[in-house]
Amino acid sequence: MNEAKKGMAIEQPLIPTVVEVIDIVDRTPDVKSFFVRNTDGSGLPFQVQPGQCGMISHLPVGEAMISCTWQEEQEYLEFAVKRVGLLTDELHRIEIGQKVGVRGPYGNGFPVEACKGKDMVFIAGGIGLAPLRSFIKHCFKHRQDYGKITIIYGSRSSADLCFKEELFDLWPREQDTQVFVTIDNPEPDWDGHVGFVPAYLEELAPSPEGAVAVVCGPPIMIKFVLQSLEKMGYADDQVITTLEMRMKCGIGKCGRCNIGSEFICLDGPVYYLEQLRQLPAEW
Numbered sequence: 001m002n003e004a005k006k007g008m009a010i011e012q013p014l015i016p017t018v019v020e021v022i023d024i025v026d027r028t029p030d031v032k033s034f035f036v037r038n039t040d041g042s043g044l045p046f047q048v049q050p051g052q053c054g055m056i057s058h059l060p061v062g063e064a065m066i067s068c069t070w071q072e073e074q075e076y077l078e079f080a081v082k083r084v085g086l087l088t089d090e091l092h093r094i095e096i097g098q099k100v101g102v103r104g105p106y107g108n109g110f111p112v113e114a115c116k117g118k119d120m121v122f123i124a125g126g127i128g129l130a131p132l133r134s135f136i137k138h139c140f141k142h143r144q145d146y147g148k149i150t151i152i153y154g155s156r157s158s159a160d161l162c163f164k165e166e167l168f169d170l171w172p173r174e175q176d177t178q179v180f181v182t183i184d185n186p187e188p189d190w191d192g193h194v195g196f197v198p199a200y201l202e203e204l205a206p207s208p209e210g211a212v213a214v215v216c217g218p219p220i221m222i223k224f225v226l227q228s229l230e231k232m233g234y235a236d237d238q239v240i241t242t243l244e245m246r247m248k249c250g251i252g253k254c255g256r257c258n259i260g261s262e263f264i265c266l267d268g269p270v271y272y273l274e275q276l277r278q279l280p281a282e283w
């Protein structure tokens with residue numbers, strides 16, 4: 001499971017690197033992507049594997065653990081930040097050219113090697129698409145390594161759908177790939193699917209045969225999606241999820257991420273369902 005962690009030692013885990021914000025993209029009314037690189041233009045402060053996180057800091061307000069996206073050959077990191085409080089409010093006021101601190105990478109990341117040869121079923125809700133998007137992009141970059149790709153994504157409203165260009169334009173054009181999008185409630189200008197992600201998943205019923213499902217979203221969505229996958233015949237070793245929302249300090253120091261004796265930041269945040277079943281039912 002710790003594929004991504006191997007060889008990714010964090011030498012100075014608490015010291016952020018100052019980086020420059022080189023671009024900002026509005027994803028939804030409350031989600032922005034910040035693209036950063038070293039202040040001397042030399043590239044990346046660190047590399048991340050799909051599913052890993054990075055800490056982004058904006059002094060003096062504080063720092064937050066955020067899902068981080070990087071693709072091979074890219075000269076920048078992307079942090080997709082949802083506005084949920086004081087720090088993220090401040091981050092959303094940042095402008096291109098300003099400096100922030102980043103440190104990382106943190107967490108084990110998705111088992112991209114173990115999933116080779118499998119049909120991939122990605123199921124996400126809201127900002128939960130951000131970590132899965134890294135894995136999805138990895139699959140497209142190494143398309144021959146993975147089978148059929150199914151992406152099922154939902155949000156509260158059409159305005160809250162993240163990464164619309166990829167969802168509606170880029171990804172559906174990829175080989176052997178299907179993208180299904182739903183919103184929770186009807187809207188006058190929405191002619192797509194309406195309903196919650198777990199119900200839509202059961203309606204679409206992607207086969208568990210030779211497949212792996214990767215799930216990320218609000219905890220309540222994850223709970224019901226896992227139940228749906230079980231009903232559909234997915235075994236616990238065919239289901240992967242990430243508990244990255246629990247990551248705070250990222251280095252086993254703050255004691256805010258543990259479930260039983262497990263530190264999500266050190267042992268996760270990515271788990272197969274069979275691993276989660278071994279933990280106290282607090283996830």
Ligand code: FES
Pocket residue numbers: 246247248249250251252253254255256257258263264265266
């Ligand atoms: S996030 Fe602080 S101990 Fe795990």
